[in-house]
Amino acid sequence: MTRAKLDLIRKMTPAILPSVLSCDFGDMKSELARLTSAGARALHVDVMDGHFVPNLTFGMPIVAGLRRHTELPLDVHLMISDPLRYAPAMVDAGADLLTFHVEAVEDATYTAKEFRKLGVGVGVALDPETPLSDLDGCLSFVDMVLVMSVKAGFGGQPFDSVSLDKLTLLRDNHPGLLLQIDGGINAETIGPARQAGCDLFVVGSALIGRDDYSAALGELDQAVRSADATPQARVK
Numbered sequence: 234m235t236r237a238k239l240d241l242i243r244k245m246t247p248a249i250l251p252s253v254l255s256c257d258f259g260d261m262k263s264e265l266a267r268l269t270s271a272g273a274r275a276l277h278v279d280v281m282d283g284h285f286v287p288n289l290t291f292g293m294p295i296v297a298g299l300r301r302h303t304e305l306p307l308d309v310h311l312m313i314s315d316p317l318r319y320a321p322a323m324v325d326a327g328a329d330l331l332t333f334h335v336e337a338v339e340d341a342t343y344t345a346k347e348f349r350k351l352g353v354g355v356g357v358a359l360d361p362e363t364p365l366s367d368l369d370g371c372l373s374f375v376d377m378v379l380v381m382s383v384k385a386g387f388g389g390q391p392f393d394s395v396s397l398d399k400l401t402l403l404r405d406n407h408p409g410l411l412l413q414i415d416g417g418i419n420a421e422t423i424g425p426a427r428q429a430g431c432d433l434f435v436v437g438s439a440l441i442g443r444d445d446y447s448a449a450l451g452e453l454d455q456a457v458r459s460a461d462a463t464p465q466a467r468v469k
């Protein structure tokens with residue numbers, strides 16, 4: 234049952250999740266080895282369908298390939314138009330935490346309940362322009378909210394600070410929810426996100442491709458620790 238991995242993820246917070254989107258896909262085995270030895274504790278996996286978002290990445294075979302070569306929890310972010318259609322196969326492929334976009338579905342509560350039946354951790358994501366009120370109703374059936382700090386679709390975009398207000402509101406009103414942020418996270422933006430109550434930080438271009446993954450993860454970890462040490466921190 235992969236919900237056990239969800240408990241693992243809860244226990245590891247605050248945590249930085251490398252986004253494999255920025256990896257060298259021709260050399261994933263060594264990317265996985267480098268990330269693991271640098272101390273990554275879970276991986277963020279971006280699935281894009283060229284329809285819900287204009288970019289196209291990969292599907293179940295790649296998720297299954299990652300699963301074969303790592304024990305780390307796989308946090309799969311579905312940027313696809315029909316998440317319910319592919320969710321069971323993604324779970325079979327090895328997803329531990331499966332996130333759909335609220336903008337992609339007609340009924341987020343129904344979708345979250347159906348995902349729950351698959352035995353995985355369930356996340357709901359929202360783009361920067363989507364109001365938090367669009368999550369009304371579904372929050373009782375999800376484990377995590379993924380607050381996008383860029384419009385879903387591409388790595389390497391600048392951070393949108395509208396995400397910080399959303400994190401603050403979610404943290405104040407839903408203390409039990411895991412909160413994740415994705416897009417433009419680096420050593421400068423990770424601190425404010427932590428102070429706004431975020432637990433899980435997806436990092437792509439500020440980490441992957443750097444010469445020394447340990448040093449890059451260390452800098453990000455240090456920025457989280459500094460944020461926790463500041464008096465205005467509103468983290469749990």
Ligand SMILES: O=C(CO)[C@H](O)[C@H](O)COP(=O)(O)O
Pocket residue numbers: 252254255277279310383384385386387388389390415416417418435436437438439
């Ligand atoms: O979901 C994503 C894009 O839709 C990526 O995970 C995200 O953008 C991470 O990349 P970066 O840290 O370079 O912004």
